[in-house]
Amino acid sequence: MLTEALEDVSVASSKLTDLPIIHIGMATCGLASGARPLLELIKKEVQKRQLNVRIIPTGCIGMCHNEPLVDVTMPGRYRVSYRNVKAMTLTQIFDSHFTKNEFAKKYATCQIPMEGAEPYEGLILMADMPFFKGQVKIVTKRCGMIDPLSIEDYLSMDGYKALKKVLTSMTPAQVVDEVTKSGLRGRGGGGFPTGLKWGLTQKSPGPEKYVVCNADEGDPGAFMDRSVLEGDPHAVLEGMIIAAFAVGNARQGYIYCRAEYPLAIRHLRKAIDDARAHNFLGENILGTDMSFDIEIKEGAGAYVCGEETALLASLMGERGMPWPKPPFPAQKGVWGKPSVINNVETLGNIGHILLNGGDWYASYGSEKTKGTKTFALTGSVKNSGLIEVPAGTPLREIIFSIGGGMVEKKIPFKAAQLGGPSGGCIPVDGLDTPVDFENVVAAGAIMGSGGIVVMDEAACIVDTAKFFLKFTQDESCGECTPCRVGSKIMLDILTRITEGKGQEGDLDELVRLSMYVKSNSLCGLGGAAPNPVLSTIRYFREEYEAHIRDKRCPGTVCNELIKYVVIEEDCTTCGLCEPVCPSGSVTWEKGEVAHIDLTTCIRCKACVDACKFRAII
Amino acid sequence: MAETKHVEVDLDDIEKICEEFENREGAVVQVLQKVQEKYGYVPAEALELVGDVLEIPKSKMYGVLTFYSQFYQEPRGKFILKVCVGTACHVRGAGLLVDKVREELHIEPGENTEDMLFTLEPVACLGSCALAPMAMVSGTAYGKLSADKMVSLIRQLEEETVHEEETV
Numbered sequence: 001m002l003t004e005a006l007e008d009v010s011v012a013s014s015k016l017t018d019l020p021i022i023h024i025g026m027a028t029c030g031l032a033s034g035a036r037p038l039l040e041l042i043k044k045e046v047q048k049r050q051l052n053v054r055i056i057p058t059g060c061i062g063m064c065h066n067e068p069l070v071d072v073t074m075p076g077r078y079r080v081s082y083r084n085v086k087a088m089t090l091t092q093i094f095d096s097h098f099t100k101n102e103f104a105k106k107y108a109t110c111q112i113p114m115e116g117a118e119p120y121e122g123l124i125l126m127a128d129m130p131f132f133k134g135q136v137k138i139v140t141k142r143c144g145m146i147d148p149l150s151i152e153d154y155l156s157m158d159g160y161k162a163l164k165k166v167l168t169s170m171t172p173a174q175v176v177d178e179v180t181k182s183g184l185r186g187r188g189g190g191g192f193p194t195g196l197k198w199g200l201t202q203k204s205p206g207p208e209k210y211v212v213c214n215a216d217e218g219d220p221g222a223f224m225d226r227s228v229l230e231g232d233p234h235a236v237l238e239g240m241i242i243a244a245f246a247v248g249n250a251r252q253g254y255i256y257c258r259a260e261y262p263l264a265i266r267h268l269r270k271a272i273d274d275a276r277a278h279n280f281l282g283e284n285i286l287g288t289d290m291s292f293d294i295e296i297k298e299g300a301g302a303y304v305c306g307e308e309t310a311l312l313a314s315l316m317g318e319r320g321m322p323w324p325k326p327p328f329p330a331q332k333g334v335w336g337k338p339s340v341i342n343n344v345e346t347l348g349n350i351g352h353i354l355l356n357g358g359d360w361y362a363s364y365g366s367e368k369t370k371g372t373k374t375f376a377l378t379g380s381v382k383n384s385g386l387i388e389v390p391a392g393t394p395l396r397e398i399i400f401s402i403g404g405g406m407v408e409k410k411i412p413f414k415a416a417q418l419g420g421p422s423g424g425c426i427p428v429d430g431l432d433t434p435v436d437f438e439n440v441v442a443a444g445a446i447m448g449s450g451g452i453v454v455m456d457e458a459a460c461i462v463d464t465a466k467f468f469l470k471f472t473q474d475e476s477c478g479e480c481t482p483c484r485v486g487s488k489i490m491l492d493i494l495t496r497i498t499e500g501k502g503q504e505g506d507l508d509e510l511v512r513l514s515m516y517v518k519s520n521s522l523c524g525l526g527g528a529a530p531n532p533v534l535s536t537i538r539y540f541r542e543e544y545e546a547h548i549r550d551k552r553c554p555g556t557v558c559n560e561l562i563k564y565v566v567i568e569e570d571c572t573t574c575g576l577c578e579p580v581c582p583s584g585s586v587t588w589e590k591g592e593v594a595h596i597d598l599t600t601c602i603r604c605k606a607c608v609d610a611c612k613f614r615a616i617i
Numbered sequence: 618m619a620e621t622k623h624v625e626v627d628l629d630d631i632e633k634i635c636e637e638f639e640n641r642e643g644a645v646v647q648v649l650q651k652v653q654e655k656y657g658y659v660p661a662e663a664l665e666l667v668g669d670v671l672e673i674p675k676s677k678m679y680g681v682l683t684f685y686s687q688f689y690q691e692p693r694g695k696f697i698l699k700v701c702v703g704t705a706c707h708v709r710g711a712g713l714l715v716d717k718v719r720e721e722l723h724i725e726p727g728e729n730t731e732d733m734l735f736t737l738e739p740v741a742c743l744g745s746c747a748l749a750p751m752a753m754v755s756g757t758a759y760g761k762l763s764a765d766k767m768v769s770l771i772r773q774l775e776e777e778t779v780h781e782e783e784t785v
Binding site for chain 1: 641642643644645646647649650680681684685686687688703704705707708740741742743744745746747748749751756757758759760761
């Protein structure tokens with residue numbers, strides 16, 4: 001089981017010691033890339049060479065495309081990072097460090113400065129790599145650097161310092177003021193000012209209050225919260241404890257985490273146990289009269305539970321259906337009591353803000369969106385992974401500088417999808433959009449929780465819109481009619497279009513329905529469901545029209561619309577295409593141009609791949 | 618789809634699970650999760666018993682059970698093939714993986730193979746988009762899959778089972 005993946009790993013503190021340290025990235029992406037067998041190999045190698053080293057599993061540093069990652073830190077030297085490590089390279093890495101006292105030039109990616117240590121010559125610093133250069137790491141600062149299962153590691157990097165500062169020298173009102181000053185806004189996508197939310201909960205009457213962490217990261221294509229929970233779970237706990245203090249002595253907190261993240265849940269459990277043992281949780285925290293504890297609630301598979309009122313309903317054992325606001329959770333939340341609900345990333349920022357001051361945090365970012373934002377950069381981009389940039393960084397910089405451009409050099413950029421099922425597509429013309437709450441909305445998408453899926457010219461825009469609408473339609477809880485029925489009718493129209501049965505007037509009908517669903521749905525899910533459709537019609541109307549009028553899919557994705565033909569001028573009559581066809585639809589005689597029978601063709605693309613002369617399209 | 622055998626449900630076990638959560642009505646989702654952990658699914662009998670113990674009407678119990686996609690009312694295979702069909706996996710060909718499993722094991726999404734070895738379960742997003750397309754089986758994540766790799770994974774799991782049975 002993944003949840004038990006780290007059980008037999010001897011966990012050692014990574015505080016500076018005289019021993020060499022080997023870090024291995026063991027978050028979900030590392031494990032999926034084979035980090036587990038690699039760890040066994042490292043252990044064997046260490047045993048074989050009779051080395052005295054510490055092996056430390058870490059969270060995600062963000063370079064998912066380079067996993068599995070292994071770092072070697074020799075005493076007194078900088079930390080050297082190796083990417084895509086395999087059994088073969090491992091031996092050479094060990095030889096270089098432990099026999100020759102150098103680093104393995106051929107496989108090293110970068111080096112990370114360590115305090116009071118010497119750098120290696122001829123190896124780029126991590127901060128100078130294109131992938132990291134434009135990044136500012138605040139909430140992901142510790143991810144990949146520390147052992148997430150070690151509270152000592154967390155403490156050695158300013159952990160729980162903010163909590164101590166808050167409990168010993170601040171009043172709840174001062175904490176709220178500081179958060180307000182930082183300009184921090186809800187990182188789950190809502191963008192509601194966190195300070196204001198805390199202030200409202202604080203002012204709500206009653207002695208019983210709750211703090212809830214929304215870790216139900218459901219947007220497909222988004223994994224920012226997973227990375228933080230897996231890589232730095234204590235930061236989220238510290239944020240919650242500070243929130244509990246600020247809203248007026250809440251005694252109980254809940255973390256609502258989706259069950260698809262078994263490793264995150266495991267790390268949280270361990271973190272909660274350790275925090276209790278150190279009296280950061282429990283009765284009379286750090287000798288004060290504050291008492292607070294946290295319980296984890298696992299989701300059971302319902303996307304709508306990411307919506308705060310639906311989440312609360314689910315938390316209380318009900319069907320996860322949203323309720324109309326007001327009452328807001330700040331007035332009536334868990335068990336009808338005032339509750340503050342914050343997203344993982346929001347809470348992860350809190351400790352840094354309280355420690356360094358609201359003004360410091362507000363010095364990053366754009367005019368209306370302060371601080372940094374994490375993004376899960378995926379799709380047809382070269383460097384996919386988790387990044388953190390100051391709010392307002394242009395989309396172009398994110399995709400082409402940090403992301404390294406398109407994965408297939410010959411296939412150009414078409415669009416970037418931001419904000420998942422509630423977001424939209426931004427085309428080439430919008431690449432200079434500063435990515436913050438306001439500007440992305442003006443461009444027709446939303447910043448959302450932080451998923452950026454890059455699409456190239458081989459992707460189909462209509463298919464993408466259909467994909468997202470199918471998702472929201474599946475996940476619609478069914479409570480209100482506009483969302484339940486409206487999204488179904490819209491999906492039917494889109495499906496028809498991708499099957500080549502589109503009609504004139506379909507686009508106008510889609511826009512009309514979109515506006516209706518948007519303005520009449522009960523919660524954010526329905527209110528945002530038409531966004532992927534609206535934004536793509538706005539920027540890619542001609543691609544929809546190609547599907548409807550010409551029955552043609554420019555991205556060659558929609559199966560029913562693909563018609564493979566042999567271009568006579570380009571065909572060399574070599575016959576390579578004939579034997580690869582599984583349905584016998586390609587006919588060819590020696591010296592003759594091949595022919596494809598479209599009535600039996602199953603659109604498997606085998607002939608296109610087989611043709612060396614690009615004569616079949 | 619194969620005919621499925623239902624398990625025997627023991628009232629003591631159910632009471633014990635409810636007790637763990639102090640028989641709180643609000644913990645019903647967690648109780649059902651524990652029940653599912655024990656039996657592999659939520660048998661109809663167990664649902665009724667939980668309702669009796671927590672004093673929740675049958676209608677509401679059924680409402681909760683059917684609302685969440687991760688509760689199952691039928692037994693499931695030994696290996697749940699969770700094939701990710703999230704955005705990143707979708708644009709990198711997750712559909713082909715699902716098709717391959719359907720073709721190879723003759724099951725549709727949500728169904729079990731006759732020998733109760735496999736269940737096909739497309740899931741929305743497993744959060745490892747950089748390794749798309751991916752799948753998860755028994756908690757282990759497999760990244761950068763192709764239709765061929767999917768087949769060899771299935772073969773490997775089949776072999777492991779045969780091997781286990783032989784040693785037992």
